[in-house]
Each structure stands twice: as structure tokens, then as C-alpha cells.
Amino acid sequence: MSTIAETGSRRQTRSSMRVDGWRWAGRIFLLLMLLYTAVPMIWMLITSIKSGFAATQFPPQWWPDEPTLASYRKLLDPQNSVGQDFLRFFWNSLFVSTATTILSVIVAVPAAYAFSRFTFPGRNFLFFAVLLRNMFPAVIFLVPLFILMRAIGLVNTHGSLILTYLTFGLPLAIWLLKGFYDNIPVQLEQAARIDGATRFQAFIMIVMPLSTPGIIATAIYSFIGAWNEYIYAYTFLSKNDQLTLPVGIQRFFSENTTDFPGLMAASFMMSVPVVVLFLVLQRYFVRALTEGAVKH
Amino acid sequence: MLRNIWAHRADYAYVLPAIAVMLIVIAYPIYYTVELSFYKTPPGLQLRDKTFIGFDNYTTILTSEVFWKVTWNTLIWTFGSTFISFVLGFATALALHRDFVGRGVLRAILIIPWVISAVAASYIWKWIYHSDFGIIGAVLVGLGLADRPPNFIDNVSTVLPSLIVVNIWREFPFAMIMMMAGLQTVPDQLLRAAKVDGANAWQRFWHVTFPHLRNVSVVTILLLAVANFNSFIIPWIMTGGGPSNASHIWITHIYELAFGRQRWGVASAYSVLLFLILMALGYFYVRALSGNERKEGRA
Numbered sequence: 001m002s003t004i005a006e007t008g009s010r011r012q013t014r015s016s017m018r019v020d021g022w023r024w025a026g027r028i029f030l031l032l033m034l035l036y037t038a039v040p041m042i043w044m045l046i047t048s049i050k051s052g053f054a055a056t057q058f059p060p061q062w063w064p065d066e067p068t069l070a071s072y073r074k075l076l077d078p079q080n081s082v083g084q085d086f087l088r089f090f091w092n093s094l095f096v097s098t099a100t101t102i103l104s105v106i107v108a109v110p111a112a113y114a115f116s117r118f119t120f121p122g123r124n125f126l127f128f129a130v131l132l133r134n135m136f137p138a139v140i141f142l143v144p145l146f147i148l149m150r151a152i153g154l155v156n157t158h159g160s161l162i163l164t165y166l167t168f169g170l171p172l173a174i175w176l177l178k179g180f181y182d183n184i185p186v187q188l189e190q191a192a193r194i195d196g197a198t199r200f201q202a203f204i205m206i207v208m209p210l211s212t213p214g215i216i217a218t219a220i221y222s223f224i225g226a227w228n229e230y231i232y233a234y235t236f237l238s239k240n241d242q243l244t245l246p247v248g249i250q251r252f253f254s255e256n257t258t259d260f261p262g263l264m265a266a267s268f269m270m271s272v273p274v275v276v277l278f279l280v281l282q283r284y285f286v287r288a289l290t291e292g293a294v295k296h
Numbered sequence: 297m298l299r300n301i302w303a304h305r306a307d308y309a310y311v312l313p314a315i316a317v318m319l320i321v322i323a324y325p326i327y328y329t330v331e332l333s334f335y336k337t338p339p340g341l342q343l344r345d346k347t348f349i350g351f352d353n354y355t356t357i358l359t360s361e362v363f364w365k366v367t368w369n370t371l372i373w374t375f376g377s378t379f380i381s382f383v384l385g386f387a388t389a390l391a392l393h394r395d396f397v398g399r400g401v402l403r404a405i406l407i408i409p410w411v412i413s414a415v416a417a418s419y420i421w422k423w424i425y426h427s428d429f430g431i432i433g434a435v436l437v438g439l440g441l442a443d444r445p446p447n448f449i450d451n452v453s454t455v456l457p458s459l460i461v462v463n464i465w466r467e468f469p470f471a472m473i474m475m476m477a478g479l480q481t482v483p484d485q486l487l488r489a490a491k492v493d494g495a496n497a498w499q500r501f502w503h504v505t506f507p508h509l510r511n512v513s514v515v516t517i518l519l520l521a522v523a524n525f526n527s528f529i530i531p532w533i534m535t536g537g538g539p540s541n542a543s544h545i546w547i548t549h550i551y552e553l554a555f556g557r558q559r560w561g562v563a564s565a566y567s568v569l570l571f572l573i574l575m576a577l578g579y580f581y582v583r584a585l586s587g588n589e590r591k592e593g594r595a
Contacts, residue, residue, distance in 0.1 A: 022497045026391035030402065033388050036465065037406050043431050044420045058445075060434050107313045114310035121301050135578045136322075137526035139547050140567045143332070143554055144325035167317050174314065228413035230529050235555065246415035250533065253419070260423055267416035278411045279404055286407075286473055 048072070048265035055260045071265035082252075086266065088241055089248030094273075096158050096244055097226040100165040104173050104222040105215055107166065112177030113203065117186070138168070138231045146235060160236045161244070165226045173218045180214030181207065217284040224274045245270045326571070332564035339558035346561070353565035362541060362549070370525065370545040372456060377463045377524040382517055384464065385471025390501075392472075393479050403476075410469035418533035421462040425449050449535055452542040459543055462530050467523070471516050478512035479505070514584045522577055546570055 047055055048071055050064040077083035115123065145164065146155070154160035184207060192202040208215075230246040237243055243251060249270065253263050278285060333353055335346035357363050392403055409417065424431050425448040433445025448458040482505050490500045528547045531537060537544035537552060544552075550570070554563035 023394075026394075029387060030391045033384065033406060033468075034402065037409055037469075039431075040417075040420050040424055040465065041408065043424060047423065056429050058429060058434065059438065060429060060431060107317065110310035111314035114307055118304065118307040118310070120304035120307040135522050135526075135574045135581065136571065137528065137547050137574075139526075139528065139550050139554075140329060140571060141322070141325040142551070143560055143564065144328035147328070148320075148324065163317070167322060170314055170317065224411060228415070230413070230415050231551075246413055249419075250415060260426075260429070263419055264423065267419050271412040271416050274411050274413070275408055278407070282404060282407070286477070 044264045044268055048261055048268055050261050052259060052261055056258070071259075071261045072269070074262065075265055075269065082262075085240070085248065085252060086269075089243055089245045090269075092158065092243060092248075093227055093245040096161050096165070097223050099158070099162045100169065100226040101219050101222040103162065103166050104169050105219055108170055108173035108177055108218060109208075109211075109215065111170075112174045113181055113207065115174065116178045116181035142231070142235055145232075149236060154236075156237055156239050156242060158242065161226075161229075161233055164232050164236075165222075165229060168229075168232075169222045169225050173222060176218050176221065177211065177214050180211045184210050213284050213287070216281060217287065220277055220281050220285050223277065227274050329564045329567050329571075332561055333568045335561050337560040349561075353561045354569075356562055357565055357569070362544075365541055366544045366546060366549045369456060369541075369543065373460060373463075373527075373531075373545050374521060374524045376457075376460045377467060377527075378517060378520045380460070381464050381467040381520055382471045382513075384468040385473075385516075386475045386513075388468065388472045389475035389479055392476060403472075406472060407469045409466050410473075414466060414527075414529035415533055417462060417466050418530050421465070422449070422534050425458060449543075450539055452539055455535060455539065455543045459531055459534060462534070463524065463527065466530075467520060471520060474512055474516040475509065478509045482508045511584065515581075518577065518581045518584060522574070522581070525574070525577070 046063065049067045049069060050061065051066065051068055051070065054061050054064050054066070074080065074082050075086045078087055114120075141164075149155045149160040154163070188206050188210070189199075189202040192206050193199065197205065228246065229244075230250075233244045233247045234250075237247065240251070249263075249266050253259065253266075256262065332346070334348060334350060336349045336352070337346045388406065392399060423429075425433075427433065427445055427447040427450065430445060430448075432448070433442070436442040437445055446454070449455050486504050487500055490504050495503065526547060527545070528551065531543050531545055531548050532551070535543045537548045541549075546566070547570075550563050550566045553559045553566065
């Protein structure tokens with residue numbers, strides 16, 4: 001009797017020790033991943049509050065002797081040319097991203113709803129055609145799109161970017177939203193139809209409000225995608241006052257190659273809107289992204 | 297069939313805007329790329345002067361030395377980034393699965409690199425790798441591991457691994473999010489039952505958790521592979537493909553051929569080859585996804 005209890009308790013200790021081993025391994029691993037993730041971002045912030053002289057020291061100043069916000073002031077000052085450019089790029093990015101987001105939602109909502117609810121001929125084919133778009137890199141489309149945009153007079157306008165980002169974001173938007181519609185019971189709509197609502201009314205009054213989280217997620221995704229897009233903007237726009245932030249910053253710092261604090265400050269400010277948006281709305285975002293790939 | 301389509305005519309109205317936009321911006325460019333790949337094109341975009349040359353562009357590509365160099369780089373880049381991102385993301389998801397204080401904050405911090413622009417990420421890392429004032433070089437010198445700061449991105453043998461590190465930095469969070477969601481679908485009862493039966497942590501992972509995550513793993517890996525195969529910004533901003541093509545991958549190479557050297561025909565032929573490879577990958581992607589759909593249908 002006592003031997004059994006003894007072996008039992010010994011086994012208990014050994015297995016709990018082993019569990020502890022895994023848990024410690026997990027903690028150390030997480031710490032390393034945190035360092036890998038955070039150190040570059042922290043170094044960006046520290047560099048951005050240095051003077052140009054302090055940034056180019058060896059060994060580096062781990063913390064600047066004289067922290068300064070000069071780089072930020074320069075970028076945000078509408079009086080000097082650097083600030084004018086930066087603020088204009090920022091505004092351009094905001095305009096293009098917002099327009100793309102609104103249009104994406106307007107186009108993706110009915111499409112996703114149809115893919116989720118109706119069984120029309122060719123539905124599967126169209127759905128996979130939409131998804132397959134995700135597979136192809138921007139470069140394949142660049143030359144013909146450039147020619148197309150030139151033919152319809154959109155080169156050097158924000159319209160070319162909005163139209164392109166729209167299609168480039170649509171597949172994922174449709175996929176995300178379809179996941180949400182799949183989870184809304186058809187019975188709710190049927191009840192509304194019995195009460196005399198048309199299909200369209202049922203869609204607007206019942207389905208739309210229920211899919212708000214999905215729409216928010218789709219909107220964030222479109223916005224972040226458009227905000228960060230580089231290759232089309234780099235190819236389609238050549239006028240300085242039209243550029244969006246990623247291209248604008250590149251253009252700008254290829255002329256001022258040694259202004260590292262300025263570059264880091266600009267990178268930081270370019271990241272702020274999307275990171276804030278993401279942090280505030282992350283539960284929608286994460287849920288939507290995984291909805292299609294994981295079945296509950 | 298036709299009557300069936302007609303009977304559903306109202307349904308098409310919902311998808312029409314999406315399809316119309318896609319046709320203009322996707323179908324037409326694909327057609328045009330295929331056409332151009334058979335032509336010799338003059339520089340500049342005066343494409344009316346093109347002449348038909350059959351498969352010459354393709355033979356030019358396949359017999360050039362740069363092609364094989366770039367293909368090899370692309371393979372290392374794609375497999376290296378995908379594999380390591382997936383493993384790191386999966387491991388992080390497992391480590392984050394148990395609740396602890398600060399878990400939400402930690403998760404949010406780990407996802408940030410995925411949200412910020414690849415252009416910003418490229419500049420941040422370019423500064424970190426800087427050959428005179430970079431922080432990594434300074435740490436290595438400080439620890440006595442190097443006499444002088446190593447030059448990571450101007451060196452033929454270190455440039456590609458250095459860029460892969462940046463790419464993984466941006467991509468492992470995606471794998472992490474997907475796998476975290478997957479982990480939530482593993483039934484607790486099964487894990488507890490396995491524990492009662494005396495399975496240790498590793499056995500529980502390998503025999504219960506992992507088989508459950510097969511589908512989501514396949515989808516995640518495919519999405520990562522496609523994204524990596526198609527990536528452009530990090531090599532383009534950080535090195536522009538250099539030094540001596542050591543960090544050129546397919547996409548940057550095609551871009552340079554088209555917009556740098558204005559060899560539109562050759563670049564189009566490259567794109568068509570790329571397209572064929574992606575169609576093969578796409579086949580597996582659709583199969584993995586429709587596998588999911590079928591299961592859902594049965595459930």
C-alpha cells in the first residue's frame with residue numbers, strides 16, 4: 001500500500017518537474033522572441049530622439065546624451081520644405097487609404113454575402129478565382145496596369161492607386177466577410193422574410209448589423225494594406241506632390257542618406273496610425289483573419 | 297444550364313461589382329503579359345513597335361546565368377523564411393496558449409512588426425545592420441566577438457541570411473496568430489484524457505495537438521510561402537538586389553528587367569514562368585481550402 005502511494009507521488013513529482021521544464025523553456029523562448037521583436041523598434045525610437053551627430057558615434061550612445069525632438073519638429077513643421085513634403089505625403093496616404101477602405105467594404109459586402117448564401121452556377125469557380133488573385137505578385141500586373149492606367153488617364157493620380165488597391169484587397173475582404181456570414185443563422189433572415197421583408201430588406205436590417213465586426217475587420221485590413229503599399233505607388237506616381245508615405249520617405253531619404261534620426265522619426269510616424277488602429281481594434285482583426293482558416 | 301443561370305440572375309448582381317473590377321485589373325493584365333512575352337520590345341513604352349519572336353525570350357532567360365543564381369536565391373529566401381517563420385510562430389503560439397499575467401500585452405507587442413509597413417521595417421533594419429553605426433555590430437565588438445563591426449548587407453555571403461532575418465521578423469506574427477486560433481479548437485477533453493492515460497507533454501503535443509492543427513498548418517504554410525515567393529519590398533529597399541545579384545529574388549529581378557532596363561518582353565516571359573509556378577502552388581492552396589470546406593459541410 002505504502003509503496004504504491006510512494007511510487008505514485010514520485011511519479012507525480014517527476015511529471016510536474018517535467019511540466020515545469022517545458023514551462024520554463026516556454027518563458028525563456030517568449031523572452032527571446034520579445035527581444036527580437038522589440039529591440040529594433042526601441043532602437044528606432046532611441047535613434048529618432050538623437051541629433052545627427054549623436055547617431056553617428058562609435059560605440060553608439062545607448063541613450064542619447066542630449067535627447068531632442070528636433071527630427072519630429074522638422075517633419076511636422078509646415079513652415080519648412082521637409083515638413084511640407086512629409087505632411088503632404090501623410091495626407092495623400094490618408095486619402096488613398098480611406099477611399100480604398102470605403103470602396104472595398106461597399107464592393108465586398110454584397111459579394112461575400114452572395115458567396116455565403118446563394119448557390120448560383122459557377123459560384124465555386126468564381127470564389128476560387130477571387131481567392132487565387134491573392135497568389136499573384138504585384139509585379140506581374142505592373143506593366144500592363146501601367147499601360148492601362150495611362151490609356152484611361154489615371155497615371156499620376158490617386159485614382160490609379162485606389163482602383164488597384166481595391167482589387168488587391170478584395171479577395172481577402174470577401175473571404176473574411178464570407179466567414180462571418182457563414183456564421184449568421186439563415187433562420188434569422190427567413191423569419192424576417194416571413195414577416196414581410198424583402199430579401200434586400202432582410203439583408204440590410206438583419207444581416208448587416210450582425211456582421212458589423214466582420215465589416216470593421218475588413219475595413220482595418222483594407223486600410224492597413226493600402227497604407228503600407230509600396231510597389232504600385234512607386235510605379236504609378238512620379239509627381240512629388242502626389243506621393244504616398246512609403247514612396248515619399250524613400251524618395252526623400254535617398255537624397256539625405258545620412259539623416260538617420262530623421263529617417264527613424266519618419267518611420268515611426270508612418271507606423272503610428274496603423275499600429276494604433278490595430279491595437280484598438282485587434283480582436284476584430286485577429287478573429288476575422290483566422291475565421292476562414294480555422295473551423296470551430 | 298442556361299435556364300439555371302437565368303433563374304439565378306439576381307444573385308449575380310451581388311458579385312458583379314467585384315467580378316467587374318477584377319476583370320479589368322486582373323484578367324486583362326494577365327492576357328497582356330502573356331502576349332508581350334512573345335515579342336521583342338523596344339525600350340520605352342512605345343509598344344506598338346514590338347516584333348513577334350516566338351519563344352526567344354524564354355530561351356534567353358533559361359540560358360542566362362543570372363536566372364539560375366536568382367532562382368537559387370529565391371528558393372533559399374522562400375523556404376528559409378517560410379520554414380523559420382512557421383516554426384517560430386507556432387512555438388510562440390504554444391508558449392502563449394496558457395494564460396499568464398501580461399499575456400495580452402505580450403501578444404500585441406509581438407504582432408506589431410506584422411502591422412507596420414515593410415518600408416519602415418526595411419529602414420529600421422538597414423540602420424540596425426549599418427556597417428559603421430549599427431547596433432548589432434557595436435554589440436559584437438563590445439562583447440569581443442569581432443574586431444570591427446561586420447558588414448552584413450554589403451557582403452555576398454551574409455546578405456541573404458540577413459534579409460531573411462528581417463523578413464521573419466515581419467512574418468512570424470502571422471503564423472503565430474493563425475496557430476493561436478488553431479490551438480483554441482483542440483478539445484480540452486482529449487488533452488486531459490491523454491494526460492490521464494499517462495502521456496507526457498511532448499506526447500500530448502505530438503499525438504493530440506499537432507494532428508488537430510494539420511489543416512490550419514497547411515493553409516498557414518502555403519500563405520507564407522506565396523507571400524515570401526512574392527516579396528519585393530525588403531530586398532528592394534535594403535539592397536536593390538546587390539551586391540552582385542546576391543540578394544536578387546525573382547520579383548526584384550523582374551522589376552529591374554522591366555522598369556530598370558526596360559526589357560519588357562523578357563520581363564513578361566519571366567512573369568509568365570512565375571505565373572505557372574504560382575498556379576501549381578495555387579492548386580495546393582485551393583485543395584487545402586476546399587478540404588476545409590468539405591469538412592465543414594459534413595459537420
